[in-house]
Amino acid sequence: MSDKIPVTVLTGFLGSGKTTLLNRILTEQHGMRIAVIENEFGEIGIDDALVIDADEEIFEMNNGCICCTVRGDLIRILGNLVRRRDRFDHILIETTGLADPAPVAQTFFVDEEMKAQLRLDAIVTLVDARHIGHHLDDVKPEGTENEAVEQIAFADRIVINKTDLVDEVELAGVEDRVRAINGLADVLHASYGEVELSRILDVGAFDLGRALDLDPEFLTDSEHQHDLSVTSVGIELEGDLDNERLNQWLGWLLSTQGTDIFRMKGILAIAGDERRFVFQGVHMLFDGQPDRPWAADERRVNRLVFIGRNLDRDDLTQRFAACLA
Amino acid sequence: MTGGVPTAPAPLLRLDDYVTALAWSPAGDRLAAVSLAGDLALVGASPTGTDGQELEAGIHPGGSLCLGWSRDGAVLATGGQDGCVRLHHRDGRRIVCDLGGWVNALAWSPADPTRLAVAVGRDTVLLTAEGDLLGRDTGPSTVTSLAWSPDGKRLGAGTYGALSWYGPDGGQPVKRFEWKGSILALSIAPNGKWVASGNQDNSVHVWRLWTAEELEMTGYAAKIQQLAWDPTSRWLCVGDLGEITCWDFSGRGPRGSRPRSLTGHTRRITALAFSGPVLASASADGTIRLWRSLSTKPEAVIDLNAGAGADAESEIVAMAWHPDGARLAVGTADGRVELVTPEPDRNTG
Numbered sequence: 001m002s003d004k005i006p007v008t009v010l011t012g013f014l015g016s017g018k019t020t021l022l023n024r025i026l027t028e029q030h031g032m033r034i035a036v037i038e039n040e041f042g043e044i045g046i047d048d049a050l051v052i053d054a055d056e057e058i059f060e061m062n063n064g065c066i067c068c069t070v071r072g073d074l075i076r077i078l079g080n081l082v083r084r085r086d087r088f089d090h091i092l093i094e095t096t097g098l099a100d101p102a103p104v105a106q107t108f109f110v111d112e113e114m115k116a117q118l119r120l121d122a123i124v125t126l127v128d129a130r131h132i133g134h135h136l137d138d139v140k141p142e143g144t145e146n147e148a149v150e151q152i153a154f155a156d157r158i159v160i161n162k163t164d165l166v167d168e169v170e171l172a173g174v175e176d177r178v179r180a181i182n183g184l185a186d187v188l189h190a191s192y193g194e195v196e197l198s199r200i201l202d203v204g205a206f207d208l209g210r211a212l213d214l215d216p217e218f219l220t221d222s223e224h225q226h227d228l229s230v231t232s233v234g235i236e237l238e239g240d241l242d243n244e245r246l247n248q249w250l251g252w253l254l255s256t257q258g259t260d261i262f263r264m265k266g267i268l269a270i271a272g273d274e275r276r277f278v279f280q281g282v283h284m285l286f287d288g289q290p291d292r293p294w295a296a297d298e299r300r301v302n303r304l305v306f307i308g309r310n311l312d313r314d315d316l317t318q319r320f321a322a323c324l325a
Numbered sequence: 326m327t328g329g330v331p332t333a334p335a336p337l338l339r340l341d342d343y344v345t346a347l348a349w350s351p352a353g354d355r356l357a358a359v360s361l362a363g364d365l366a367l368v369g370a371s372p373t374g375t376d377g378q379e380l381e382a383g384i385h386p387g388g389s390l391c392l393g394w395s396r397d398g399a400v401l402a403t404g405g406q407d408g409c410v411r412l413h414h415r416d417g418r419r420i421v422c423d424l425g426g427w428v429n430a431l432a433w434s435p436a437d438p439t440r441l442a443v444a445v446g447r448d449t450v451l452l453t454a455e456g457d458l459l460g461r462d463t464g465p466s467t468v469t470s471l472a473w474s475p476d477g478k479r480l481g482a483g484t485y486g487a488l489s490w491y492g493p494d495g496g497q498p499v500k501r502f503e504w505k506g507s508i509l510a511l512s513i514a515p516n517g518k519w520v521a522s523g524n525q526d527n528s529v530h531v532w533r534l535w536t537a538e539e540l541e542m543t544g545y546a547a548k549i550q551q552l553a554w555d556p557t558s559r560w561l562c563v564g565d566l567g568e569i570t571c572w573d574f575s576g577r578g579p580r581g582s583r584p585r586s587l588t589g590h591t592r593r594i595t596a597l598a599f600s601g602p603v604l605a606s607a608s609a610d611g612t613i614r615l616w617r618s619l620s621t622k623p624e625a626v627i628d629l630n631a632g633a634g635a636d637a638e639s640e641i642v643a644m645a646w647h648p649d650g651a652r653l654a655v656g657t658a659d660g661r662v663e664l665v666t667p668e669p670d671r672n673t674g
Contacts, residue, residue, distance in 0.1 A: 055446070057466050059466075060505065061525065061526050062506075070525075072485055072507055076427075080388060080390075080406070082657065083343040083642075084361050085342045085361075099482070111548065112547040112548065119581075263481060
């Protein structure tokens with residue numbers, strides 16, 4: 001894993017401060033060879049960074065039972081980048097303000113060449129503290145997505161930027177709304193894009209080998225979430241799972257609701273296995289493996305979090321509980 | 326397993342970066358190679374060895390991606406990430422056409438030595454050898470691959486969602502084979518009866534020309550970028566992560582049949598090319614294998630890293646037969662270009 005080049009995806013609406021943050025990363029990480037793939041004409045103020053313009057091309061891929069979308073332009077650009085003799089320490093992909101993060105993320109899981117040489121480190125979403133409320137409230141025509149909601153739902157790190165432009169009450173309101181959509185991401189506050197870079201770079205958000213900390217408990221409070229179509233659902237349940245029933249349920253869930261489930265993560269206790277089973281997924285793409293053994297004094301508690309559209313908390317919980325051995 | 330190898334020759338050429346493409350002139354007197362550093366190297370080849378080299382460094386900033394000789398060998402075209410096609414005439418003239426967008430592929434007409442097709446971003450462009458624009462069509466997505474029919478009357482352009490066909494002057498497509506998938510490579514059978522595409526979704530799609538009857542081979546281990554028809558048009562060979570599968574198009578065709586499988590490579594197949602009945606396969610595992618008449622036992626295995634130290638791990642990423650069928654030029658990911666003269670391997674039998 002260590003010799004794979006980490007890739008950070010930077011999303012956020014126009015005006016959320018992506019270019020400012022990008023320039024800060026390039027300035028502060030000098031000495032690192034960083035390649036930037038841009039979808040919009042930003043103003044990269046650093047001469048020694050390699051900047052490549054991308055032209056968003058979304059491809060649908062049908063691979064047996066898995067159906068997903070990928071970014072053909074990124075496959076080409078990244079394919080040529082990793083072939084170069086001068087290796088890059090880090091790659092940053094800046095998406096357009098209206099980009100759907102799903103095809104970007106999925107690109108790293110369906111292409112063998114990508115998987116062998118690159119690792120998606122994290123999706124970082126910037127929101128403008130002052131305007132994000134309007135963007136979230138924006139009513140979209142039937143069948144189209146609210147991109148602001150999507151970008152928050154997909155994020156591993158959410159940077160609430162321009163906090164100097166709002167008061168504390170407003171800021172708390174923004175944070176509540178963001179967390180109601182995405183209960184998994186770390187939420188950071190910033191003005192002028194000033195965040196501690198170690199909290200957004202090289203964080204291994206898609207790395208199952210890194211300690212996965214899930215605390216679904218705070219996600220069980222659904223009081224102020226009923227009017228949201230995109231939410232996070234956390235499940236916490238003690239006991240051993242029947243492997244076969246679990247597989248059946250997960251397979252069924254992803255084939256029927258995979259398009260509505262944006263992200264998921266979990267730590268599971270499988271009957272007869274000393275080790276924790278950790279997994280994560282993006283839509284229908286599922287990635288899981290055994291982890292460290294459960295400690296002797298540790299309760300075997302299953303923890304799962306789903307972020308998605310029209311998730312039925314009670315139904316998910318019930319069906320999951322039915323997988324207990 | 327390294328019999329038949331002329332032991333680790335000194336590289337013919339050392340380029341600064343990944344060798345993206347190489348090609349012999351039709352007469353076999355010159356070898357051209359381009360790299361991701363944007364360089365073009367030309368080597369003169371005499372029957373006994375090489376005579377003279379020239380290097381044009383950094384002619385395509387961002388990287389050279391493709392090259393090709395006109396049918397009469399009078400012009401070498403190169404294309405790169407800088408959006409330019411450069412026409413290198415034998416008489417020393419250099420013509421540069423800035424077309425905007427990455428030049429992903431180029432293909433000279435097999436019928437007319439003055440006609441060049443170029444894939445630039447989403448556009449299929451037809452140029453003359455003097456760089457004059459004959460036709461330009463913008464498609465719905467990036468053109469990844471080009472292939473001329475053997476008679477030079479049709480040009481196929483592979484994109485996401487379709488294989489578009491143009492007349493010899495380009496312009497508007499005259500025909501489109503719609504297909505929901507992302508085409509990465511195209512190869513037309515020498516008899517002009519079939520066209521095969523290698524695809525991002527780990528499949529090969531084949532259309533009969535021009536009835537558009539379709540065949541599909543799915544379930545490969547990776548995206549397909551290497552396809553080769555044998556000169557008799559009977560066999561279509563497909564390279565994936567390490568296996569070569571050969572589909573038999575004789576008789577009623579391959580529908581429902583099992584392909585012949587050639588195994589031995591341990592990593593991605595990066596080039597496939599026939600010279601008469603001999604298929605050469607190159608791989609990221611650093612070896613070239615020669616398969617006579619598609620026998621499942623290779624006639625020769627040439628390990629480019631043999632004798633070069635235990636930690637040598639050059640990946641072969643480009644390969645071309647000399648027209649005499651006795652020599653191969655190969656290019657590696659670390660910028661080496663080597664000349665290989667294989668001999669039948671008595672030790673592998």
